[in-house]
Amino acid sequence: MSALLDVSGVTLRYKTSSVVVTATEKVSFSVDRSDRFVLLGPSGCGKSTLLKAVGGYMTPSEGKMRINGREITEPGADRMMIFQEFDQLLPWKTVLENVMFPLLMTRKLNKKDAEVRARAYIEKVSLTRVVDSYPHTLSGGMKQRVAIARGMAMEPDILLMDEPFAALDALTRRTCQDELLQLWEETKFTVMFVTHSIAEAIKIGNRILLLSPHPGRVKAEVIDVDRVSAEDGSAAKLEKQIHDLLFADTATAH
């Protein structure tokens, strides 16, 4: 079976007012169905830029990106983005309307079916009691869970998550991570997850792509991450290994 997402030799450049920045250089990887694929690296390694490119918001200056064999040229609802920012929910719509919105806009479902499905996914992230609330009345963690429900309700080919829990407090972050894994157990969706936290990468991912900064290049790929566990200390050991790998890089660079 061919990979769901295939990124080969992708170089991404963006212009600021005075210079052209190379965010990533010749990055290749592939994501299979039901992968929890994590992009991990220090700031400046282009991991968020890479995710945005997969989302279709940037065109690579070199290389190809294909999803399901189709080349990625523009944003589309087959790749649902979940952002770090709390303002990704539409403030003029209730929780239910927010989750229904993409379903209706892409004409995937009619109004009645969209509502049924939206309610089901809101139930999954256990937010049924705030279904008619407006986003500004929710806490940060709840907003992110609504965004996750909205992304999942579309049942996209892949969920693209850009540090979705980075702005949450530590306790809420752990709850959200557990909940995401729980949801994955239920539906085995494919997710690409960007983070700068090694612990989060190990907890969330089954595969981790390590990127080095300036410009972003693939440094290593960690596979079978889901075999380690926090109980026997193997997760902590892997965390140290990854840390040393990333740290060695910065030590030589400066």
Next chain:
Amino acid sequence: MGEARILMRSDAVAGAVDPSEVERKLGVVELLWNDGFVRKAAIIVFLAAVWEIYGTLLDNSLLFPTFHDTVITMFDKVRDGTIPLRAWASLKVLFMGYSAGIVLAALFTVLAISTRIGTDFLETMTAMFNPLPAIALLPLALIWFGLGNGSLVFVLIHSVLWPVALNTHSGFKSVSNTLRMVGRNYGLRGLPYVARILIPAAFGSILTGLKIGWAFAWRTLIAAELVFGVSSGQGGLGWFIFENRNLLDIPAVFAGLLTVIVIGLIVENLIFRTIERNTVQKWGLQT
């Protein structure tokens, strides 16, 4: 290696707190005073009282009629149908100019967000024309469109178009990048993107623009009627004020002014406040 110990404390469990200590009901006076409407009404009552006292002390209804004289005249003129008729004449012209101005502003801003040259066009035009008082265009308008509603509508469009376009455009520009990306993620582009994402996201600024546009239009219209008198058929409120000044019926002049103020208050506090309460405040975009 030492070990930490957890000591259980039962403070949180022991004896439920009396709910009245956590929540205290506010008194009637406090509740009333918390209502902005009540506070504003109190201010208006106070100003009316000052007016009444000053008018009584001056005792010269040709210069400054008392509040109750004005109100009585206003009631008479409302009852005999003069003021409602005049107000309606003014409002009719106002709505024509206001809606035409908004439609044009919408066209300009959609053009401005879709192309770079459109942005430059809008920014140059607003920079040129926004500071230009609409009234200054009236002599010219009278030559172009003659003595009629055409001229008034023209200056009204001028007074509405620029503030609404300016505010809408700056509202669009300040829509967060995240929301834009969310909209594009769902495949929205072109007009649906503007209607579904940009307009609701920028609604606070748009509403501000509409309020400013309304105030500009209203004062421009009254002033235009005052300066240039009657236009087509029977005049509006501005003409009513002008006419009564010529007849030295000063209480009626005051009644006309008061009507202008009252209509302004109604539009601001009923129409725009209601829209605000049901949109930006409900959405938490404004407190």
